[in-house]
Amino acid sequence: MLVKQLSVFMENRPGRLFNLTNTLGKEGIDFITLSIADTKDFGIVRFIARDNEKAYKILKNAGFTVGITELIGVEVSDRPNALAEVVALMDEEKINIEYLYSFVLTSQNTAKILMRIEDTDRAIKLLQEKGIKLLSEKIL
């Protein structure tokens, strides 16, 4: 029911992102998503790879501080206000979204929304009740 994502701690200085992407790229790892949360000194690179487990092993062996996080993923149609409607559901139930990002697959006319939520179980129950399509890793 949940989507696995890798998170990597990275110092905020030149060359670090190249180091990460190159380490994975030369091993043939394909990214599906990638986003960065940054602060003055450091950033956290969050991504989903086509082969998460292999990517995790490569990074661990190369000495990166990397972890696996489980996110809630939902699929909505690619139209205005679709994201707002999902967020509104969370709002009504006072469920806190810690972070969220989304992407669109043009071939499918749908948008995928990935969220880290404090109370995952409650959020899943709510989304299911409202008939929202949840993603699993395979669907990605």
Next chain:
Amino acid sequence: MKGKLKDYIYRPEYECMTRSEMENLQSERLRKTVEYVYRNCAPYRAKMDEFKLKPSDIKSVQDLYKLPFTVKHDLRAAYPFGFYSAPKSEIVEVHASSGTTGKLTVVGYTQNDIDVWAEIAARSLAMAGVTKDSLVHVAYGYGLFTGGLGAHYGAQKIGASTVPASAGNTIRQLTLLRDFGATHLCCTPSYAIFLGTEIQKAGMDIKDFSLIGGAFGAEPWTYQMREELERLLNIDALDIYGLSEISGPGVSMECMQKSGSHVQEDHFIPEIIDPETLEPLPFGSEGELVFTTITKTGQPLIRYRTRDLCTITNEKCACGRTTVKMSKVKGRSDDMLIIRGVNVFPSQVEAAIMNVAGVSPHYMIYVDRINNLDVMEIDIELAGNLSPDRVSDIETIRKKVETEVNSYIGLSARIKLCESGSIRRSEGKAVRVIDRRE
């Protein structure tokens, strides 16, 4: 494997003497040494004449305080061989340590001194359970630095198989340790931790190693670092202390009680002094460690100020040895940083850092002066096994380090979290402080 180590007392007739037996022996050897240096070492004769002291004024250890101190500067001023008491023809080995400034400090050893060194190193390794059946891997540097040869002499005296791997080439070190089935490792604690963290990266498994213990020294380290080292290598890790001026590693060594290091008092008389007033302090007081060598002949030293800060206790030790114990070295009186008027030791910073989960023991302290104000930054690596997803989690770790450092040293420092492996590892003594103040 941790807990497998069987320690034993190598030389009970000296290590388990009663206090009065020890003092008698020390007094006799001190009298001989004072007379010997007065006769044979020009700088000592000049010093004692200046203090209007004759060798006959020193009758027992109770008179030790009357003698003048020796400092590193004295040795440098006599560079290279001016502090020898023995004729040059009797010197069989020369070691030297480099300071951060100026000349090398040279120490000449006679065959007698090498024998003394092998003896104390053997006693030390016995505390770590080294026997003739052990395989001792020495990853200290071999050379002018005394670490490598000291551990080597001790292991050979016991009759253990000794692997003189020396420092450097981590993958080869790990391969040798695993394939030869080393039971004991001797190197600096920071390098041992580094080796521990590299095992997994090298595609190896600690289960394939036969290590049970080791003697780690040449730099101050904390009890928290010991936990990390013992966990990574799955061994019992003991602190060995020495300095080339007195003798290499083995001047003191921790027994399996892991609560202080036994000083080889029949060879070196320890004192603790106040580094400001130079007055001797009673047992249990913290101050600067001072040694007088009483069995060496090449370059004996009288009341040599080590600059290392620690305490000495004469409490009974459960291991059965009766020699006094010194605490872990808290810092060096010349390592001490004065930041905004506050005395700061790198070891305090380390102790603070190790109280926080989520960071590694690898750190670097930078001190700058910005707009006439001292500013301290501590760069520290995030632990490799952390799952770093939320910015707030990382910020929490950073704030925790900040709070701990502040409560340990009473100063605020800027804390920067770094990637695992990004702080330079040293293969010899770890460099922990970079002071960029002009």
